[in-house]
Amino acid sequence: MNDLSLAMTFSLVLLALFLSQKNKIGLEKELVVGSIRAVVQLTLIGFVLTYVFNLNNYALTTLLLVLMVYNAATVAAKRGQGIDHILRIAFTALLASLVITLGTLLFFGAIHYQPSEVIPISGMVVGNSMVAAGLVFNSLRDKFQHRRDEVEIKLCLGANAKESSVAIIRETIRTAMLPNVDSMKTLGIVQLPGMMTGLILAGLSPMIAIKYQIMVTFMITGAVAITTFSASYWAYKSFFNELEQLQ
């Protein structure tokens, strides 16, 4: 693919623009801004990655990972606005998820701690964990609002904060993990994941691409599980005060 043919693919965005205008969807401005941002952001990150990959510096790589986690945490925390300490909870849960999954891959030698491997892998881990954490916060907030009576009745029967919330926590974890389980089940049948498609397009043999994809799939499953469990069990506490009263 040369640069000209890449540029020509922009005609597909023009098609979207045309459809939006014709049907009065009102998304033209957002489409233009979005596609420009995509090009600018990706080009910039391309330069940054090239630089970082060449530098191959341990500390700088780690710093980038922490920044990545922090950014994702602010996005996930927005889903739980109003929950006490939400940013701290989101950050810790995402960090735990990244450290454990990345640590496991490194320990078994599946990847090496160098920027060209660690950064893209972490991007996938953190991105998926971010979505899961957002689902957790959203579901907790919703359930603690709509099921106050259930929680308070359990408190009155002598349950502590955790015992009174366990049903809500379980459902929340289920809700947040289901999309991942579903997409795992349909891998290869319904969707060829972006990473694998990219590797194959870049000329790698499908078998190698698939090996990486399996690793990535398992890694994301682990990451999502760690995030949903830790985020749920840390965040439910924010709905109670020290007298085990619902706030």
Added chain:
Amino acid sequence: MPLLELVNIRLALQEKTILDELSFQVDSGDIIGLLGTSGSGKTSLFRMINLLQSPTQGTVLYRGKDTLTYQPTTLRREIGYVFQKTYLFGDTIKENLIYPYQLLKQEPDFQEITDYLAKANLPQDIITKKINELSGGEQQRIALIRSLLVKPHILLLDEVTASLDEENTLIIEKLILDQHQTRNVTILFISHNTQQAERLAQKILYLAKGRISFYGNKGEFFERGLNNE
């Protein structure tokens, strides 16, 4: 020492004063009927005694000790509270009835459950039913039994016979009195039914706009005819 004592209580929710200048004592073994118009603060008073809400001002003493200093779970096990709005959780009736045992980390005592179901005039097979397969009155009775299984020393009952017919109302009243006689449970019940208050209560506490307008013996209350206000 009174079992329960409220000292100069004020409760404000969202800046609005719900209860004010509330002081009274409850002795062990009392049966107190809590009356008052809708919105007078009866439910709010129960919620505060049960520590679902802290008082804005003043102290609630249980066995001479500020309720705020208790471990909340311990206190709430001693003071059972059956809500005005019946709420059964989970899927089945069984789930609701074995919940108290699970909290106490005990094996469910199905004999005890069977006895209570019989006393509440409920069929034994009700335990296998789903929560939404029950009538309002049946749900209310299950909620009451669920609280009794915790074996509280005080029972706060918020209109627990509101959706029952006369026959079942009397059956539940008998069950409540039975708790009082066999286990010396102290009972505070909210009711809009003055006849029920006359049947059950020893004392009457009458709330008006969040303040006590009468607290004393039942006989005195009904002589004064305050209930006709």
